[in-house]
Amino acid sequence: DAGVIQSPRHEVTEMGQEVTLRCKPISGHDYLFWYRQTMMRGLELLIYFNNNVPIDDSGMPEDRFSAKMPNASFSTLKIQPSEPRDSAVYFCASSMPLWERSYNEQFFGPGTRLTVL
């Protein structure tokens, strides 16, 4: 398996523009997580899905952020409009069905480094 795939790897945009980050989880995994990493706050969970359904979005900072999972192999995280304080590395992770895995073991993608000018 290729692991969790994220695109783009780097994104530079101007304030006010819409940004869409993409994630393909590991095949067969039914949990998908979006995290954000900054120097100040470390790694923070934004939202996670189970079987394509959002379970907890309490970490989404503002209404400017939205996430979707239209099918088991694809998810997007959208920021509209983007602001300089959104600059961070955004990670996607996935994990196996509960009955097949060690609890909570998550596998991470390489991340998308977002810079908002």
Add this chain to the structure above:
Amino acid sequence: KQEVTQIPAALSVPEGENLVLNCSFTDSAIYNLQWFRQDPGKGLTSLLLIQSSQREQTSGRLNASLDKSSGRSTLYIAASQPGDSATYLCAAPNYGGSQGNLIFGKGTKLSVKP
């Protein structure tokens, strides 16, 4: 809400030394705890996951321990090598959850000098 703290924030050691990285968590009602490695500009690689029923988990030169009663976990690295240089993060589930919602420490940045 679960809080995870890692000490020290940075550590520099000469090659060959044995070392210990510390992690503490506030909510001991957890099913497991996970240690990750992060190389600069890269994603996270899972190193070890310790179930609450275990006290230790080993992989090669790495040994992780878990003491739920004291809210502590340690990662022991034996005979350190320059290739071990990276940031090490521990993560504990929030609300003791069996799925999702990991809370991460800020990490320990390890530098092993030849």
